[in-house]
Amino acid sequence: MRRAMSIRSKLLTALALACPFAATAQPYPSRAVRVVVPFPAGGGTDVIARTLGEGLAKELGQAFVVDNKPGGGTVVGNDMVAKSPADGYTLLLTTSAFSIVPSLVAKMPYAGESAFAPVALIGRAPNMVIVKNDSPFKTAKDMLAYAKAHPGKLTYGSAGNGTSVHLAAELLKNSARIFITHVPYRGASPQITDLLGGQIDLAFATVPSVAPFLAGGKLSALAVTSAARSPSWPDVPTIAESGVPGYQADVWYGVFAPAGTPPAIVAQLNAAFKRAAQSETFRKRVEREGLVTAVGTPEELSRLAKAEEVRWKKVVKEQNITAE
Numbered sequence: 001m002r003r004a005m006s007i008r009s010k011l012l013t014a015l016a017l018a019c020p021f022a023a024t025a026q027p028y029p030s031r032a033v034r035v036v037v038p039f040p041a042g043g044g045t046d047v048i049a050r051t052l053g054e055g056l057a058k059e060l061g062q063a064f065v066v067d068n069k070p071g072g073g074t075v076v077g078n079d080m081v082a083k084s085p086a087d088g089y090t091l092l093l094t095t096s097a098f099s100i101v102p103s104l105v106a107k108m109p110y111a112g113e114s115a116f117a118p119v120a121l122i123g124r125a126p127n128m129v130i131v132k133n134d135s136p137f138k139t140a141k142d143m144l145a146y147a148k149a150h151p152g153k154l155t156y157g158s159a160g161n162g163t164s165v166h167l168a169a170e171l172l173k174n175s176a177r178i179f180i181t182h183v184p185y186r187g188a189s190p191q192i193t194d195l196l197g198g199q200i201d202l203a204f205a206t207v208p209s210v211a212p213f214l215a216g217g218k219l220s221a222l223a224v225t226s227a228a229r230s231p232s233w234p235d236v237p238t239i240a241e242s243g244v245p246g247y248q249a250d251v252w253y254g255v256f257a258p259a260g261t262p263p264a265i266v267a268q269l270n271a272a273f274k275r276a277a278q279s280e281t282f283r284k285r286v287e288r289e290g291l292v293t294a295v296g297t298p299e300e301l302s303r304l305a306k307a308e309e310v311r312w313k314k315v316v317k318e319q320n321i322t323a324e
Contacts, residue, residue: 038077055276086260140242207290
């Protein structure tokens with residue numbers, strides 16, 4: 001009996017020496033997880049991240065703390081995550097800006113998409129083409145017809161050069177073969193102010209930035225930029241329905257970890273994000289963001305990010321778009 005115990009003790013010692021971390025390994029997560037959002041607090045992405053964080057805390061038993069790191073068109077936050085330890089304790093929750101910024105920044109401080117491990121696609125939301133409520137344009141078809149007949153006459157506002165709303169407009173110019181003059185702003189608020197004041201003819205904007213004005217009757221939505229109508233705004237047609245077949249420029253939301261994060265942790269996080277996104281609390285809170293939840297696999301997110309980078313690189317080159 002003593003000999004058997006001695007042999008067993010030696011085997012355990014040998015295993016411990018061979019795998020020095022086995023004795024101290026803890027189940028994931030054993031402490032708080034930081035979720036970096038590369039946008040200012042209070043925006044749509046921030047709301048999505050904080051709501052998901054509440055659900056993830058319930059699912060995995062640890063706090064998921066949102067850390068807003070705006071700057072550089074999302075480069076600052078992206079870089080922070082790319083250079084963090086690949087242990088699952090630092091995540092990036094971002095938007096399709098992830099695939100736009102490589103075309104706008106000549107030299108990034110991290111190695112592009114290869115610096116990250118995709119975790120989960122969370123869902124998609126449209127942008128909107130909006131006008132003042134007394135605009136002569138009552139439909140997107142009206143606006144497109146006028147733009148074709150009067151090149152350069154119309155002006156449109158965006159939240160800034162290189163933003164998703166800016167590129168959505170530039171893609172429309174390419175697809176519909178029209179020319180409308182871009183007026184960039186530093187954020188959505190001054191853009192909406194000038195639209196209401198009549199300084200610009202129309203604007204491309206995110207749903208959260210214009211929803212209160214649509215509800216109050218001060219602005220009207222001509223179209224959404226998604227492939228299908230938004231469940232939150234079912235009466236607003238798509239641009240594709242309005243005479244530009246195949247057009248799509250919605251915003252997707254995804255979660256990434258640093259490259260090298262163990263596949264088992266990625267799989268665990270993917271499953272947790274899926275359960276958190278299916279909760280009633282999450283669905284109700286993100287309706288106002290226009291988000292259609294569709295949590296996908298890491299592989300789906302990887303394919304989407306790569307395809308989107310190729311697509312937006314083409315638009316940026318053809319329209320000669322530069323970052324601010």
